[in-house]
Amino acid sequence: MxxxxxxxxxxxxxxxxxxxxxxxxxxxxxxxxxxxxxxxxxxxxxxxxxxxxxxxxxxxxxxxxxxxxxxxxxxxxxxxxxxxxxxxxxxxxxxxxxxxxxxxxxxxxxxxxxxxxxxxxxxVVIPKTKLNILSRADYPVTTSFPDTLTSLKISGIALKKFDRRLLHLKALEVLDLSSNQISILPESIHTLAKLKQLNLNHNEIKVLPPTFVNSTRVICLDISHNQLVMIPSCISRVSGLQILKLDHNKLRSLPSTISKLRSLRTLTVSSNEIRTLPESFQTLALDHIDVFGNPFEKIEQEIALNPESLNLKVPTLRAISAKSTIKFKLVS
Incomplete structure (x- = not known):
């Protein structure tokens, strides 16, 4: 052997x-x-x-x-x-x-x-751990991907389907499939148990499979420039997520459960169709956020210009002085 x-x-x-x-x-x-x-x-x-x-x-x-x-x-x-x-x-x-x-x-x-x-x-053969495929000619058709890969980049080759052979790369930690034409992700993508970074930007993905939430080790997800219309509420189960990029999609809202992503530090959702943010959004401890280019609803409140209708009670200067004298014990 x-x-x-x-x-x-x-x-x-x-x-x-x-x-x-x-x-x-x-x-x-x-x-x-x-x-x-x-x-x-x-x-x-x-x-x-x-x-x-x-x-x-x-x-x-x-x-x-x-x-x-x-x-x-x-x-x-x-x-x-x-x-x-x-x-x-x-x-x-x-x-x-x-x-x-x-x-x-x-x-x-x-x-x-x-x-x-x-x-x-x-x-002595040192197994390949990193592979970049940037042209169609370099894509392995008759041969398999080295099962020792920890980082794989397949970018800009007009790939239309997620190659299921990638699901056998159990050591994979970084997967970059950016700038392709992928529209569907496999339900079993969570079987890449060691995956930490997933880059899917500039594709045609419409739905993030619910099973993705089982990818508990993922800390960076870039799915910007796709066709997403919603993010499943169970995204909160990807507890280790630190970077989430959702720019240039068709999102109309964010799930309220996003506040449960306690490790999240970077969130970008620019150029979507979001009108309001969930109330729980303010509990996130973000270092960077980008919501530019969304049609947020404007909350306008008309204020009467007639002072008498405001019914405001403003204390006099003597009353303020007397209150301060008592508070700070200024009486000699």
Whole structure:
């Protein structure tokens, strides 16, 4: 079995010598093999370590930390050498390694040594985490999107439909589909569980799916320059939302529940058809707001110009002086 993931090798003997090793994860190529003696070995290669490292796994694992394997994290503690291997990668890869080490997976290559030790630098592949597609020619039609992507921008290519393949990018944190022709968002968009920023400006979207409220990690939503006519009241459930851009739509009102977005700091709703703002609007702790270009209703109240009709009682100067004398105890 061979895979790419991030690895941090921790030497447990360094602290006793008053030293500390590297504390960051490095992209590495990990290979698990089984030799003719049925001994499982783990080989680790990085672009800097050209000779590679090999660990005996069979009867050499002191402890396995697998509490967060469902989040793609796994730590192996070896007896000899006194190293901890902290692995971070795809959940299915971590589960596969765990199954092999526990002897629960029979799919091991017998008699195969690590092929990376002779040419590690050429074999270590750093998975792509960022991808920008700005022309139709660059759009993957016959190939899939790398499932390691954390940031994806597909902008200005006249994309008419939301590509459902994007829903399989479980590591995605930033998605930019601006300046396209998308009109419908999938109901299952909330399955992008790690999504933090979603940019959909300059499209043709008319409805924000109610299921979007389950995207609880989203902190920035830009859906300006679309065809929205309303915002669902359940938007308040996106509790972490900090930036909300709704400019240049066809909104006639904002839901009163918007006041429940306690983390909201930036709200722009310029150039819509909004006539009034909800009363609860004033409870928002905004740093920036833009409501320019909306046909707000003017509240006009006629005031009589005849002083006698106002029935105003203005105290005399003597009365004001007497009140101040008593209040501040000015009598000697």
């Amino acid at each position: 061979q895979l790419n993931c991030k690895v941090n090798v921790v030497n447990r003997l360094l602290p006793s010598a008053g030293q500390s090793g590297p504390s960051r994860l490095v992209w590495s190529n990990v290979t698990l093999t089984e030799n003719k003696a049925s001994v499982i070995e783990l080989s680790l290669a990085t672009s800097r370590n050209k000779t590679g490292m090999k660990y005996k796994v069979t009867n050499n694992i002191e402890q396995i930390f697998s509490k967060f394997v469902s989040q793609g994290k796994l730590t192996l503690r070896f007896r000899q050498p006194a190293h901890d291997l902290c692995l971070s990668g795809e959940v299915r890869h971590m589960e596969k390694i765990l199954a092999i080490i526990k002897g629960e997976d029979p799919q091991l290559k017998k008699g195969t040594l690590c092929p990376l030790l002779s040419n590690c630098a050429n074999k």
